[in-house]
Amino acid sequence: MASTALLTPATERTSSYAPPSNPSLHVLDHPLYQHQLAHLRLAETDARAFRQRTRAAATVLCVEATRDLEVQAVQGQGPLATFEGDTVKERIGVVPILRAGLGLVDACLDLLPDDTSVLHIGLFREKKSLQPVEYYSKLPAQPTVDRVLIVDPLVATGGTAIACVHMIRDWGIPANKIKFLCLLGSEQGIQALLDACPGVEIWCGHIDKTLDGQGLMIPGLGDAGDRLFATLANH
Template identity: 45%
Template sequence: MTETATHTSNVVVVTHPLVRHKLTKLRDETTSTTGFRRLARELSLLLCYEATRDLRLEPVEINTPIEQMTGERLSGKKLCFVSILRAGNGILDGMLDLVPSARVGHIGLFRDPETLRPVEYYMKLPDDIGNRDCIVVDPMLATGYSASAAIDRLKNAGAENIIFVCLLAAPEGIACLSKAHPDVKIITCSVDRELDDHGYIRPGLGDAGDRLFGTK
């Protein structure tokens, strides 16, 4: 059986052939805005499958059209997806396709072009965030500053069990987030080579927000 994910410390790289194929198309500069959105949604669904791998189950009695049986259903804490605005919304929909009952939180951050540090402008979370497993979504883990800041805010609000999911990660971003939050698992499609002087991932896919929403 071919492995579909590789695990290194707290980082999981999803290597399923469909993920690798779709990621290549996502990176291609000739991919249209419509195509980019579709591919991001499809990849997020596949990433969500990996991110929810360890959800707890409990037995439940049901009747099939043929007979009674013992099935399984999710138990324990419920899920909350937390999107880092604005680009996080580009992979949020695919997550909700798989887990439509999940609650959704938003943390608005933009990156200061001089310092590359995040500036918060919005946050809205479920009141019971401390009783939920949280999956934080953002297409890119570049410097790691925004992801670390968002998870700081989540933990301050009471969240304890947190996973970070992104399409691409840079080694610098992984190092930053892992240092700030060593308890947070990172799930991604690829760990790329490096950041350039402007904080963009290389080879990367450009600015995910601009490509998702057709802006520059």
């Protein structure tokens, strides 16, 4: 994994950007998450380390985003005595937006109930128009889950995120049962998602203020899919 020695102490913050105040938006404020994000941003972080740190960051994100899952009381026999506890009651579906969303799936599955479904949706952003294009969907004919967690590392312009949320809503999942989890978002993209998808909770690790002319976040962390799957040389 990338060495912390590649990161140097900052004398002061160059940005005091504050996320928009909206009850549907949750931006993480956790030291362990910020530690992983700093290493994800490093150009020197190779694909293996990028995958490991993405998984670690996604673990923190998933824990924070699932605080309100409905539970049911249970009891069982332990090694020394009977016990009472809680288990998650809801049927949950994790929806990765292909392909970069795959990098967040295992972290979620490590934590969520064993019967959690993974429902793949393929969307990409057309390079010239920056509009989303659907190329794959593996949703059953009827909803098989009670709650959906959509996962994608980045929300830049917000187009693919919005398209995915609309697909899940059209499938039959109400907005208040959809959560969108991302490691990093742009101010513009997060606001677009809030405006287009009222009622959907957004859990974002951090928000960058700037997008460049190609719709890339600055400073961002580059193309998450290419960095996860070591395909940078293909461009």
